[in-house]
Amino acid sequence: MKRSRSLTWLLWLIPLVFLLYFFYQPLLAIFRQVFSERFNQGWQFFSWDQISRPLLFTFWQAFLSTLLTLLIGLPAAYLFSRFEFTGRKTLHTLSLLPFILPTVVVATAFNTLIGPRGWLNLILMDMLNLSNPPLNLLNSLPAILLAHVFYNTSIVIRMVGNSLTRLNPHFDEAARVLNAKPWQAFREVSLPLLMPTILGASLLVFLFDFTSFGVVLMLGGPQYATLEVEIYTQAMNRFNLPMAGLLSVIQLVVTLLITLAQNRLKNPRFGKAALSSEQKTRQRPANRRQKLFVILMCLLLVILFVSPILSLVSRSLVTFEAARGERGEFETGFTTRYYSELFINRSGSIFYANPLAAIRNSLVYSVLTMLIATSMGLLTAYALSRLGSLRRWLEPIFMLPLGASAVILGLGFLLTFNRPPWTSGPFPILIPIAHSLIALPFVVRTIMPAIQGIPNSLREAARVMGAKPWKVIREIDLPILLRALIVSLAFSFTISLGEFGASSFLANARTPTIPVTIFRYISQPGALNYGQALAMSTLLLITSAAGSLLIEKIRLPGEELF
Amino acid sequence: MLRVEDIYKDYDGKPLLKGITFEVQEGELVCLLGSSGSGKSTMLRIIAGLEEPKSGKVYWNGEDYTQKPTHERGFGLMFQDYALFPHRSVAENIAFGLRMAGRSRSEIDSLVEKALASIRMQDFADRPVTELSGGEQQRVALARALAPDPHLLMLDEPLGALDHNLRTELLKELRKRLHDSQKPVIYVTHDQEEAFALADRLLLLHEGLLVQEGSPETVFNQPANAWVASFLGLGNLVPAKLVSPNLVETDLGQFKLATSSDIEIGSDCMLLLRPEDAIVDGKATDSSNYLPATVRDSVFMGEYFRLEVMVGQTLLQVHSPHPVSIGETISIGWSESALQCLPE
Numbered sequence: 001m002k003r004s005r006s007l008t009w010l011l012w013l014i015p016l017v018f019l020l021y022f023f024y025q026p027l028l029a030i031f032r033q034v035f036s037e038r039f040n041q042g043w044q045f046f047s048w049d050q051i052s053r054p055l056l057f058t059f060w061q062a063f064l065s066t067l068l069t070l071l072i073g074l075p076a077a078y079l080f081s082r083f084e085f086t087g088r089k090t091l092h093t094l095s096l097l098p099f100i101l102p103t104v105v106v107a108t109a110f111n112t113l114i115g116p117r118g119w120l121n122l123i124l125m126d127m128l129n130l131s132n133p134p135l136n137l138l139n140s141l142p143a144i145l146l147a148h149v150f151y152n153t154s155i156v157i158r159m160v161g162n163s164l165t166r167l168n169p170h171f172d173e174a175a176r177v178l179n180a181k182p183w184q185a186f187r188e189v190s191l192p193l194l195m196p197t198i199l200g201a202s203l204l205v206f207l208f209d210f211t212s213f214g215v216v217l218m219l220g221g222p223q224y225a226t227l228e229v230e231i232y233t234q235a236m237n238r239f240n241l242p243m244a245g246l247l248s249v250i251q252l253v254v255t256l257l258i259t260l261a262q263n264r265l266k267n268p269r270f271g272k273a274a275l276s277s278e279q280k281t282r283q284r285p286a287n288r289r290q291k292l293f294v295i296l297m298c299l300l301l302v303i304l305f306v307s308p309i310l311s312l313v314s315r316s317l318v319t320f321e322a323a324r325g326e327r328g329e330f331e332t333g334f335t336t337r338y339y340s341e342l343f344i345n346r347s348g349s350i351f352y353a354n355p356l357a358a359i360r361n362s363l364v365y366s367v368l369t370m371l372i373a374t375s376m377g378l379l380t381a382y383a384l385s386r387l388g389s390l391r392r393w394l395e396p397i398f399m400l401p402l403g404a405s406a407v408i409l410g411l412g413f414l415l416t417f418n419r420p421p422w423t424s425g426p427f428p429i430l431i432p433i434a435h436s437l438i439a440l441p442f443v444v445r446t447i448m449p450a451i452q453g454i455p456n457s458l459r460e461a462a463r464v465m466g467a468k469p470w471k472v473i474r475e476i477d478l479p480i481l482l483r484a485l486i487v488s489l490a491f492s493f494t495i496s497l498g499e500f501g502a503s504s505f506l507a508n509a510r511t512p513t514i515p516v517t518i519f520r521y522i523s524q525p526g527a528l529n530y531g532q533a534l535a536m537s538t539l540l541l542i543t544s545a546a547g548s549l550l551i552e553k554i555r556l557p558g559e560e561l562f
Numbered sequence: 563m564l565r566v567e568d569i570y571k572d573y574d575g576k577p578l579l580k581g582i583t584f585e586v587q588e589g590e591l592v593c594l595l596g597s598s599g600s601g602k603s604t605m606l607r608i609i610a611g612l613e614e615p616k617s618g619k620v621y622w623n624g625e626d627y628t629q630k631p632t633h634e635r636g637f638g639l640m641f642q643d644y645a646l647f648p649h650r651s652v653a654e655n656i657a658f659g660l661r662m663a664g665r666s667r668s669e670i671d672s673l674v675e676k677a678l679a680s681i682r683m684q685d686f687a688d689r690p691v692t693e694l695s696g697g698e699q700q701r702v703a704l705a706r707a708l709a710p711d712p713h714l715l716m717l718d719e720p721l722g723a724l725d726h727n728l729r730t731e732l733l734k735e736l737r738k739r740l741h742d743s744q745k746p747v748i749y750v751t752h753d754q755e756e757a758f759a760l761a762d763r764l765l766l767l768h769e770g771l772l773v774q775e776g777s778p779e780t781v782f783n784q785p786a787n788a789w790v791a792s793f794l795g796l797g798n799l800v801p802a803k804l805v806s807p808n809l810v811e812t813d814l815g816q817f818k819l820a821t822s823s824d825i826e827i828g829s830d831c832m833l834l835l836r837p838e839d840a841i842v843d844g845k846a847t848d849s850s851n852y853l854p855a856t857v858r859d860s861v862f863m864g865e866y867f868r869l870e871v872m873v874g875q876t877l878l879q880v881h882s883p884h885p886v887s888i889g890e891t892i893s894i895g896w897s898e899s900a901l902q903c904l905p906e
Contacts (some may be wrong), residue, residue, distance in 0.1 A: 006647070155868040168643070170643060170645035171634075171640045171645050171647060173607075173610075173639075173645070174641060174645040174647075175647075175658065175662075176611075176612070176631075176632040176633050177632055177633075177637065177638065177709060178611070178637040178638075178658050178659030178662055178706070178707075179636075179659050179662035180633055180658075181631075181662075182631075182633075184662060188658070188662075193648070193649060240838050286614070500672055547682060
């Protein structure tokens with residue numbers, strides 16, 4: 001008995017120390033930075049404008065993005081939960097995919113659609129015989145909004161769709177039998193019952209839009225900076241660390257408030273009674289209006305979700321080199337050169353980033369992240385499910401990292417670990433550690449329900465039959481947890497492979513990752529750079545999509561990822 | 563009043579209702595009786611306008627209602643799971659239909675109060691419905707359905723979600739409330755006890771067809787076919803063959819019938835041997851309807867003993883007014899007038 005208790009202590013001490021050292025210490029460093037400057041120099045190092053401009057823009061774009069996301073997501077959720085049609089499953093899976101796609105892939109995909117070298121401009125140039133791209137949609141607010149809608153519609157579809165499917169259809173029918181017109185039944189009965197879920201989904205979408213980094217950096221251009229982008233610019237381009245720190249503190253406070261509000265909405269008081277239907281809710285569209293709705297929604301979703309992806313993949317296989325001197329004439333054709341160039345080791349300019357090295361680095365980081373995040377997540381989940389009264393105090397400490405953004409983590413690491421042995425070591429271990437911290441909350445949320453789902457009587461039965469504590473874990477816990485562990489491994493691997501925010505602070509020219517290299521390539525001129533960025537994005541897209549499909553396949557239904 | 567005509571409906575590509583026609587008269591309580599999956603709930607939903615029939619018509623007082631939207635029909639429907647709105651109080655639930663019908667505030671208040679009084683739940687007005695017991699929910703659901711004074715009331719297994727004791731108690735109350743309301747009622751159930759206790763008329767639905775229609779006594783005394791007899795639990799059914807108008811042949815031997823059957827001579831049928839009509843160890847009026855039987859089991863039921871007896875390879879249930887011991891060989895018989903041969 002005594003031995004097993006000491007084991008429990010050790011169990012939660014390991015992730016606790018890991019978090020204190022690698023998460024709370026960097027966070028503290030940011031605060032210290034801000035307040036030491038404040039006491040030494042007064043408030044001279046910033047002007048109000050420097051803070052209010054990105055802050056207001058962040059709120060504004062997040063508000064607009066959330067509104068647009070709901071505008072498409074709510075009817076889409078209705079479509080998937082109420083109608084049966086050919087291709088429903090495929091379209092549903094497709095619409096859930098974007099959530100896990102790396103930001104650089106999404107940004108690059110939209111670049112190939114609406115950018116100066118994208119399909120839309122190429123088609124217009126060809127049709128109107130122009131030499132320059134007529135549309136300048138990149139570096140604009142609509143580009144940011146479009147990418148955010150692409151990203152977060154899946155959250156609305158997943159959360160609201162789930163509630164809609166489980167909402168007992170008898171409520172709506174009872175209202176209509178009681179003299180309510182269809183719109184009255186919706187307003188008086190269905191809407192109030194769904195409202196908590198809709199609000200919760202909206203807040204989550206708002207949170208993701210608020211903390212959006214890669215998309216805004218790559219599609220917003222210099223004049224549109226959110227807090228995250230401004231933190232990056234101040235720290236990496238202007239070397240104004242106090243300013244970056246101050247913005248981070250503001251960002252942390254706002255995201256914490258949104259997270260708290262979101263958590264309060266999670267348990268609506270009548271949720272259980274209303275959302276417990278086993279009725280079949282999906283039907284084939286019955287009349288002309290329903291058919292029109294289904295067709296239009298499907299068309300919209302295919303355009304929204306499929307066109308950027310197709311655009312990226314196809315553009316990475318086609319060359320459009322402008323023939324010099326001749327107006328409107330292009331050499332066009334199918335090519336795999338962008339892919340083969342990835343594996344040829346050229347060097348030259350100082351901007352040169354070696355794609356092969358990036359791919360190798362990213363794979364190594366991802367494997368390490370997978371191992372660190374899953375083992376830390378497993379220990380954390382065990383600690384949280386075993387500690388009785390201590391849990392109340394420890395749970396927030398373990399779960400807070402979800403609220404912190406990757407950019408802030410990157411800044412904190414820069415402030416804390418920008419010294420030997422971290423910088424001089426033979427291997428940049430900081431990147432997988434940062435990635436693990438980002439993946440950790442997802443891993444804990446995957447493993448925790450699985451652990452809590454194991455009835456203690458199973459362990460007790462094994463002990464009574466003479467199993468030693470570690471044997472109990474091996475014989476009972478591990479086989480049951482296997483599924484959750486595989487999901488966690490796939491999850492952390494995919495997150496690490498596409499992570500951009502923290503990596504953009506930590507990956508230097510010697511240690512590039514795939515997303516960082518894509519970012520460098522796409523911001524440089526030249527068709528080959530552009531093509532290589534697309535080729536790498538396509539490879540990353542395929543890997544992430546495979547990871548996401550694997551997760552969806554083996555994930556148990558009912559496990560909430562947010 | 564209500565007339566449904568030749569209703570067809572498919573479910574998941576398979577025919578569920580295959581031409582249903584019936585009427586409900588003013589103040590009449592009709593029970594739609596059938597096993598689960600027989601399409602009886604779907605029939606209600608078609609009458610309510612929640613589902614469209616594949617073909618066929620629904621008429622109300624001669625007017626074609628088939629395409630009329632649900633909220634314009636003025637019918638009441640009580641769901642099996644009650645579907646009480648969880649975000650509204652007891653009083654708000656009852657007021658809902660009145661509010662949607664555009665009644666005035668004061669009118670709604672007084673009608674809701676009356677409705678609450680009629681179910682003796684005045685003190686529950688502001689309670690959330692999620693805190694009510696099953697029986698209380700059932701009462702509120704009925705009050706809610708009746709509050710807007712519907713032309714026709716439909717109930718879908720209203721006692722189905724309750725346990726046995728509560729059912730018996732609420733059945734009595736329901737019977738009184740439904741008869742007092744003077745409204746035409748369609749009551750859907752799979753429980754023949756409920757149906758017998760409530761119905762003016764029974765409609766028996768089997769495999770998408772109405773197999774019998776009539777008063778509870780008629781259905782009980784003259785089941786239309788073997789399925790009806792078996793569904794209502796009327797007694798032992800033995801495969802038989804009609805050899806002459808008044809004689810059937812079975813594995814147990816030949817039986818004489820008092821009334822000649824409409825079944826074609828030489829065809830197969832099912833002989834209904836009702837346990838309560840069996841004569842145990844008495845003098846049968848005709849020796850040909852007499853069988854030797856071995857007692858397998860005997861259970862004291864209060865007014866009689868329920869026996870399980872073996873006749874050859876066939877197990878039969880019979881009621882005996884006096885005790886018999888297990889293992890004993892007895893003779894059982896049915897008088898000619900008590901026997902019926904039913905089409906399969």
